[in-house]
Amino acid sequence: MNAPLPTAQLRQQLYRDMDPHHLTPLWEVLHALVPPQPNTPCVPAFWKYADVRPYLMRAGEVITAEEAVRRVLILENPKLRGQSAITQSLYAGLQLILPGEVAPSHRHTQSALRFIVEGSGAYTAVDGERTTMKPGDFIITPSWTWHDHGHEADRPVVWLDGLDIPMVRFFDAGFAQNDTTKSQQVTRSEGTSDARFAHNMGPVRPVAPYGATSPIFSYPYERSREALEQLERHAPVDPWDGTKLRYVNPLTGGWPMPTIGTFLQKLPAGFAGKGWRQTDGAVYSVVEGEGEIAIARDGQETRYAFGPRDHFVVPSWHTARLSSERGCVLFSFSDRPVHQALGIHNEERLS
Template sequence: MTQSMEETSVYGEAAEADAERYYAALDSFNVEPLWRNTNPRLLPGEPKSRAVPYVWRYDDIRAQLMTAGRLISAEDAERRVLMLINPGLAPEVETANNLYAGIQLVLPGEIAPMHKHAAAAFRFIIEGSGAYTAVDGERAHMNPGDIVLTPSWAWHDHGNYSDEPMIWMDGLDLPLINKLEANFFVDGPENVQDELRPADSTERLYAASRLNPAWQAWDKPYSPIINYPWSVTEQVLKSALDEWSGSPTDGVIFEFTNPRSGGSIMPTMGAYIQALPARMHTEAHQHTSSAIYHVVRGRGRTIVDGQVLDWSQGDTFAVPGWSVHEHINTENEPAVLFSHTDIPVLKALGFYQERSCPRQA
């Protein structure tokens, strides 16, 4: 009998003391035996997000923002934002897995200076009219319900020359880009960009989504549109509510798209607007994507893994990936929800899954 055969024959009780010494010694090699793993997150039977279902109340966040407006100057803050931290993901700055949202205040006369970063962003306008976001030399004026894109690496600055506070929700792919360790940040050479084109010219150029400017080459992976104005979105929603029943899980739901590709507005985030008809109680489903919802109009509740999230206009809430959820419009008027998700990432990598579930209420 060879020595190696003798060594392979000492299983069972006789080997216990040797095994304990062996496990203790493994630490110094920075390895762990897979067969002793007790972490259920390593190979779960199905996804279980560490993010929790959660609602950030607009009344609370707005009051805290206004206090920040008194205490912190725009110069000191650079961006006066309250970041929405999911309690299940703290201390990481994440609102849902892969997704970030923050609520920003720009007071009359203030600017948020020019910068750019690898992480992509958009803003959904909540309050105020007439402030601008400048993107790569073009100013887009913002009104409530507009969605304004500042894609990966685009120079951007904001200015509020109106006489009222501007409040918007920033949505970014920061958690994902930081997990990928691919983020960069650059301050602009000036605080305010030079204007290279007339204000809002891209909005006029793409005013009819079925008309693409054929002379303009566009090979970037994100939408060329800076502002998707509420005036158009609202009209489309109203017509659809009159004429279509929409999806059983989401009512009348539209995705904001890149008109040059037909795909999502950005490779890392999808953005949606949906209207739930009066008193609609949707079917339940679950999907591997996470979502952050912002309540544009109305009042209702979303049941997420058995937990009831009551919401009303201005609130923001997180629906973790693979959670079972259904929406209920509790009022006699349509409710309108804006949401952003990580669907494009999951679909691009082949990990998007969705299935219908029994209702929870």
């Protein structure tokens, strides 16, 4: 009489027999699927603008904005190379437009933000209305809206692109369409959206022109910075964030974009922040001033000394601490709106 096979051998035979039927045992992967804490493959990363800018300018020499459609250098997370992603749900890149150029009109289901890093005088047009770009401005391209960019001044303009490309890719919901003309027809004067929605007033019979996205597609830095300055002088400074505000949709009071949350914060001189961690990975652009970010996980800490126009990413569930001897202003964006909509957002503010 043959001895019964050991359990381990029986299990392996089971796996082999059911594999052709596209079956796999949950118990072999359960702990990876449902880990004890968030376990992102992403790592902290830092892009010093002085190092990146020469490559942008060289890109301007070898390809036009029209040829490229969008002349952008992607900021790829070191652990997501080849995936065009800075976190598993977000894309970030630096886009260059030179005097006299037009980045042709198109539209796509992905939502996009532009945060102006260098230069003035370029414009972006969204569904028939233009807005002139200035450093520190936050500009939205809502999902499925026609948009093009142009430049009529005399110096290069660079901005940070932030999109939900990896998120839309996950849902297999990406569509794009090129316009029949290079530049769309302007049908509304510049500032129309601002006048209608950005002064604590709104239309008597409100219509959301961009669905769940804010009807304001340009948030000027001058106005946003003034709010931070006032709060820093007259309100308590948060021990973790300094003075930090989120951009809002004036029709709802919620996020300006359905998939991407955007923030602006000011760290006062001498700020030594406490640590925090959150499930939404965040991308930062340094607007002005200098400081340091310390990012830690599993006992390993990385520090970046940052200055104007530098960029860095804090991945999900990494502990971060900000500090600044002379003070600074930071813009950031993350996928927090989706986390909150799904009820999965978590944040810890450490003492």
